[in-house]
Amino acid sequence: MSEATVLLLRRGLTLWGVPREQVVGLDASAAGVRVGLRSTSLLADEVVGLVRDLEIRPVGAMMRRYWQEHCRGVAVHGGLPLVVVDSDHPPRALLE
């Protein structure tokens, strides 16, 4: 398990966390919020908040078997599960 401060994003019905230190900018547009990272940018419907010291758990083998996207892990905040993004390999769902 690890901890990180993450920016919480919502895209569709899914919550995502992006490590705060990877975020270089936010830009609101009609399409949503574009979140600038060091190497790329992500598109979200909204920024939900900032969560400090979020406990991140690694993805287990059984989940990994059916979901092959790279990520730092999974977590829960406010009773809702989320995926913490690996900023070097962002999920396709946030790039489209």
Add this chain to the structure above:
Amino acid sequence: MKAAEERGGGSVPCLLVQAGDDLCAVPIAVVRRVVRALPTHPLPGAGPELVGLAEFGGEPLAILDLARLLNAPSGAKAVYPVTIVVAAGSAEARELIGLAADAAVEIVAVPTSGIVTGGAGLVRGETTIGGRLVRIIDLEALRASP
């Protein structure tokens, strides 16, 4: 399926679970909790077997569709769908997972002498209980590489 029949006089306590039209037996040793179907959040790009992520006891929990894992025909819409929280792996690498199912039916002692072993993947073997075919689940198969 190989027609190799396990011999022995023991039995395995199992939770009988309805998944689509199929009835399956999950060894009680791996069952941690049975709860009303947990709300799930989809994971874009996931295979159809992975329903999504849920929250259980303050922790993230991946939810798998048991009927899809078994390739079971869809049954009637479940009245009280459940999530079976199960654990797999060694004590050092224990992993919890949720199995979305149509119903938790009852706890039974499955005689090992009646289990016909074989099959592929998640199904360790089959037996009959009360005249119905029951598929015996082996969760460790899900932890192995596909």
